[in-house]
Amino acid sequence: MATEQSDTRSWQRPTAFYNRYVKWAVYVVIGAFLLWSAWNMRISPARAAQGWTAAAELLGGMFPPEFTPFKTDLLIQGLIESLAMSVVATIIGVILSIPVAFMAAENIAPQPVYWVGRGIITVSRAFHELIIAIIAVKAVGIGALAGVIALSYKTVGFFAKLLAEDIEDTDAGQMEAVEATGANQTQTMLFGVVPQVMPRVVGLTIYRWDINIRHSTIVGIVGAGGIGSTLLNSFDKYDYDFFLTIVLAIIAIVMVGEFVSTYIRGRIQ
Amino acid sequence: MLSVTDLQKTYSSGDEALKGVSLEVTGNETVAVIGPSGAGKSTFIRCINRLTEPSGGSVELDGLEVTDLSGKKLRNARRDMGMIFQEFNLVERLTVMENVLSGRLGYVSTWEAFRRKFGGDDVGRAYEVLDRVGLEGHEDDRADELSGGQRQRVGIARAILQRPKILLVDEPTSSLDPETSRAVMELLTEIAADDDIPVLINIHEVNLAEEYADRIVGLRNGQKVFEGTPEGLDETARGQIYRGEEIPEETGPKRSSAEETAEDAATQEGALRRG
Structure with missing residues (x-):
């Protein structure tokens, strides 16, 4: 620190903290918390080493992946169910999301409606899909319907939030011009706002579908249908060969989904 | 006939954009409002169809008081103002x-608007x-493909x-560029x-106002300071x-006293609203 008077003027980047004492105090607290957490969880190199051999054994047991006709049928059934779940959940979720998005756009909705819209989004975002899936399985029983409910529910939080932000970014002039013709509010939305956000709606739908494919492979673990159930079954039966087959298939299908999503979104931007 | 009386607008920031402007527009005359940036020209025009809500004064279109309207009645009044x-x-x-058909939105139902079904001779017109x-032949072009001059023509067609x-x-x-500007003014x-x-x-360009307008109104700081022929x-x-x-002597006293009363009225009304 150049506190003494000197001829050359010095400059320091302004800190994001109040001053450098606060800055170092924050660093010390973070470091101490990290050490305490590690100690608290009894993380030790010995345990890591021990786990390493178990993991190696498990991986060894997985080779070679199994492709018997019976198992392949199971696999394909599970994958198709997962895919179907992702498509249905995306469509239902998007249809539910669009009105919520308009409700949650500050430039359009009156204050009380805005807060209701934001509230719906927050509640939808608050829980992980597995929590919703567990509840849905309790409610409607084991199977794909529970998965569809869980994924649709999560879609609302994601889709409505991002679409609402896009609606807030629309050009007010276009909306105003439609309003000035004597159009009612719904007409103003249809002509002045919807055309502006349409590319975003399509892009987000594809993107969410891509995410829903991934998530549809996991909700089965709590009984909500799809390839996840098959995966858990194989693991519980120590059928590690089939387990690897499923994992590879999931990777493949997620990659395909991501590729399709990237391609379509690239086309409409 | 449009008749604006003592129109005032104070923005929530405390900015007094209009301090009591009155104006009548009749027949098929072209009236140009000129003035420096920030004089309140845009606020004035936007207060007439209430895209901006005026804080005081009255706007009458063919005897209908527009400032009191709401809902369906306001929308019907807006249909009459392009x-x-x-x-x-x-x-x-x-x-x-x-874009052009959106000029008819006030006359069709929401469902018809959604399906782009405009009734009667709307499409023909x-x-x-x-x-x-x-712009013949451009009906299927997207608005963002057009040049500035063409876009303004679409705007005029919509109105x-x-x-x-x-x-x-x-x-x-x-x-717009000067050439296109003249064409647009001629069209209007x-x-x-x-x-x-x-x-x-x-309008910003005084020469265009002089050339095309029947009457010119000058705004400055939210007040009318001139009204007359080009x-x-x-x-x-x-x-x-x-x-x-400063306003020269012969017209001075009359005008400035008129301004003062307008200002008085504005502050009084402001006090009333605040109270």
């Missing part, structure tokens, strides 16, 4: 035809209007498809004559409008 914007304000991702503004009783035009030429005055409706234009817009008048110069 508005043309500085930045054109076309819906960029819609076709030219959809839209084609006619497109011809009239020189006249409303069959308005008056055209409100906010800086129609500010985003032509429409005024053909459709027998008045046109109220905010010939009457001499150096003194320009000085008043653009440089806030």
Whole structure:
């Protein structure tokens, strides 16, 4: 620190903290918390080493992946169910999301409606899909319907939030011009706002579908249908060969989904 | 006939954009409102169809008080006022035809609007209007494919498809080159004559105002400081409008006292509202 008077003027980047004492105090607290957490969880190199051999054994047991006709049928059934779940959940979720998005756009909705819209989004975002899936399985029983409910529910939080932000970014002039013709509010939305956000709606739908494919492979673990159930079954039966087959298939299908999503979104931007 | 009396607008920031402006527009005259930036020209025109909510005063269109209306009645009043914007304000991702037809939205149901089903001779008239503004063959182009001049013509077509009783035009030429500006001004005055409706234009370019307007109104700091024919817009008048110069003696006392009373009224009304 150049506190003494000197001829050359010095400059320091302004800190994001109040001053450098606060800055170092924050660093010390973070470091101490990290050490305490590690100690608290009894993380030790010995345990890591021990786990390493178990993991190696498990991986060894997985080779070679199994492709018997019976198992392949199971696999394909599970994958198709997962895919179907992702498509249905995306469509239902998007249809539910669009009105919520308009409700949650500050430039359009009156204050009380805005807060209701934001509230719906927050509640939808608050829980992980597995929590919703567990509840849905309790409610409607084991199977794909529970998965569809869980994924649709999560879609609302994601889709409505991002679409609402896009609606807030629309050009007010276009909306105003439609309003000035004597159009009612719904007409103003249809002509002045919807055309502006349409590319975003399509892009987000594809993107969410891509995410829903991934998530549809996991909700089965709590009984909500799809390839996840098959995966858990194989693991519980120590059928590690089939387990690897499923994992590879999931990777493949997620990659395909991501590729399709990237391609379509690239086309409409 | 549009009759504006003592129109006031104070923004929530405390900015007094209009301090009691009165104006009548009748017949098929073209009235140009000129003035420096920030004089309140845009606020004035936007308060007439209440895209901006005026804080006081009255706006009457053919005897109908517009400032009291709400809901359906306000929308019906807006159908009678065609508005043309500085930045054109076309819906960029819609076709030219959809943009023009949006001028009829006040006359169709929401469901019809959603299905783009415009009744009667709306589509036929839209084609006619497109011809009239020189955009035949462009109906399927998307608005964002057009040049500035073409876009403003779409904006004009949209407004006249409303069959308005008056055209409100906010800086129609500010985003255009001089050549296109003249063409747009010519089109507007032509429409005024053909459709027998008045046109109220905010405009930056004084020479265009002088050339095309029947009457010129000068705004400065939210007050009307000049009203007269283009010939009457001499150096003194320009000085008043653009440089806030003192008003010469012969008209001085009368005008300034009128201004004072307007200002008094404004502050009184403000106090009433606050109280």
